[in-house]
Amino acid sequence: MASTSTLRKSNHGSRRANNIVLDLETRAQKGDHQALRLWLRLLSCTVRIENKIRLRLRREFGTTLPRFDLMAQLERSAGGLRMNELSKRLMVSGGNVTGITDQLEREGLVSRTACPGDRRAFTVKLTDTGLKRFREMAARHELWIIELMGGLSRDEQETMISELWKVKAHINRAASLAGKPTQRLQPGRSR
Amino acid sequence: MASTSTLRKSNHGSRRANNIVLDLETRAQKGDHQALRLWLRLLSCTVRIENKIRLRLRREFGTTLPRFDLMAQLERSAGGLRMNELSKRLMVSGGNVTGITDQLEREGLVSRTACPGDRRAFTVKLTDTGLKRFREMAARHELWIIELMGGLSRDEQETMISELWKVKAHINRAASLAGKPTQRLQPGRSR
DNA sequence: GCAATATATTTGACATCTAAAGTGTTTAAA
DNA sequence: TTTAAACACTTTAGATGTCAAATATATTGC
Numbered sequence: 001m002a003s004t005s006t007l008r009k010s011n012h013g014s015r016r017a018n019n020i021v022l023d024l025e026t027r028a029q030k031g032d033h034q035a036l037r038l039w040l041r042l043l044s045c046t047v048r049i050e051n052k053i054r055l056r057l058r059r060e061f062g063t064t065l066p067r068f069d070l071m072a073q074l075e076r077s078a079g080g081l082r083m084n085e086l087s088k089r090l091m092v093s094g095g096n097v098t099g100i101t102d103q104l105e106r107e108g109l110v111s112r113t114a115c116p117g118d119r120r121a122f123t124v125k126l127t128d129t130g131l132k133r134f135r136e137m138a139a140r141h142e143l144w145i146i147e148l149m150g151g152l153s154r155d156e157q158e159t160m161i162s163e164l165w166k167v168k169a170h171i172n173r174a175a176s177l178a179g180k181p182t183q184r185l186q187p188g189r190s191r
Numbered sequence: 192m193a194s195t196s197t198l199r200k201s202n203h204g205s206r207r208a209n210n211i212v213l214d215l216e217t218r219a220q221k222g223d224h225q226a227l228r229l230w231l232r233l234l235s236c237t238v239r240i241e242n243k244i245r246l247r248l249r250r251e252f253g254t255t256l257p258r259f260d261l262m263a264q265l266e267r268s269a270g271g272l273r274m275n276e277l278s279k280r281l282m283v284s285g286g287n288v289t290g291i292t293d294q295l296e297r298e299g300l301v302s303r304t305a306c307p308g309d310r311r312a313f314t315v316k317l318t319d320t321g322l323k324r325f326r327e328m329a330a331r332h333e334l335w336i337i338e339l340m341g342g343l344s345r346d347e348q349e350t351m352i353s354e355l356w357k358v359k360a361h362i363n364r365a366a367s368l369a370g371k372p373t374q375r376l377q378p379g380r381s382r
Numbered sequence: 383g384c385a386a387t388a389t390a391t392t393t394g395a396c397a398t399c400t401a402a403a404g405t406g407t408t409t410a411a412a
Numbered sequence: 413t414t415t416a417a418a419c420a421c422t423t424t425a426g427a428t429g430t431c432a433a434a435t436a437t438a439t440t441g442c
């Protein structure tokens with residue numbers, strides 16, 4: 001594309017300029033490939049681990065990963081959380097949270113309570129049964145993770161944690177700079 | 192918990208013994224926490240990136256991530272792939288591949304051909320339209336990934352790629368050592 | 383040959399997921 | 413005060429995802 005024409009032009013320039021262009025091209029090509037390779041490997045590892053956890057949660061506890069994740073969020077905040085907040089923390093859509101909460105409520109593991117002061121909102125909490133059940137699963141879950149991450153030394157794990165932090169920070173920064181699309185490209189028209 | 196009582200007890204011991212105990216406990220506690228933190232951060236980054244890609248694929252190309260992934264696998268192997276092979280490479284179940292392939296076939300982007308020599312199997316291929324469409328998307332996709340991974344330098348990316356390789360290798364090793372459950376714990380009984 | 387077993391895909395029942403539309407509540411501005 | 417916008421949640425439609433059972437074909441061992 002642009003690089004091709006630049007290369008063609010610089011054939012008429014000095015050798016030094018030429019080399020610079022070639023360097024840039026090589027770097028660009030390698031760099032691209034690298035980011036993509038990184039992403040694919042990241043994805044691959046995540047999916048593998050997720051699949052293992054998913055399978056074990058089913059086999060040992062007859063539950064699913066999304067339910068476990070939702071309960072994990074609830075356990076961390078003693079007072080319970082609103083659907084809204086759960087949606088943000090789990091990084092899934094609101095409709096999804098509604099569905100999973102329905103399931104867990106049916107199983108008697110969480111409860112929906114009207115939120116005092118805001119009749120739109122619900123507070124979702126772990127029931128006593130839910131808390132007990134979750135603690136059992138969480139203990140096993142942590143062992144699984146330690147086992148699955150066993151390929152890395154403590155130092156390597158630390159390195160990766162901080163590098164992933166950079167990735168996360170960069171993505172968030174980019175998001176706020178770009179400004180999230182308002183999801184309403186046309187002037188909103190009621191009904 | 193355990194750390195509290197151990198600490199109390201070791202107040203009566205020698206200073207050296209005390210330190211050893213504290214060290215071990217600190218390491219254990221930190222170590223556990225570390226693996227879990229690593230996993231949560233890994234997951235968080237992956238989900239964030241996935242969500243961005245998903246959104247952009249929809250907005251710019253009116254397609255979805257699974258369809259894009261399936262097409263990406265097909266583009267890499269000129270001769271097409273069998274459902275089986277797609278399932279393995281995408282790390283999803285066979286039933287799932289059937290569904291996505293159905294969709295793409297309906298859209299005219301892939302085709303199912305009887306597999307010569309094995310009447311059980313199908314070969315899935317990109318159609319001409321499919322290939323063209325995919326190439327457009329892939330170019331954009333790569334730019335997105337480069338942008339999203341921009342928080343890491345080339346060296347950092349390289350480090351992470353090799354560390355992720357270790358994770359992957361460890362998981363596979365563990366899997367083969369443990370022996371995948373045959374999914375048939377009772378002697379198989381036909382029907 | 384033929385039965386037992388293995389492989390490739392589909393199907394069915396369900397659980398997640400998203401995006402978008404719908405319902406009711408709150409807020410804030412006119 | 414009225415009313416429009418923002419907000420919290422649910423509902424809907426459609427796509428993915430799982431596992432397990434069902435089909436159909438291949439392969440193997442006797």
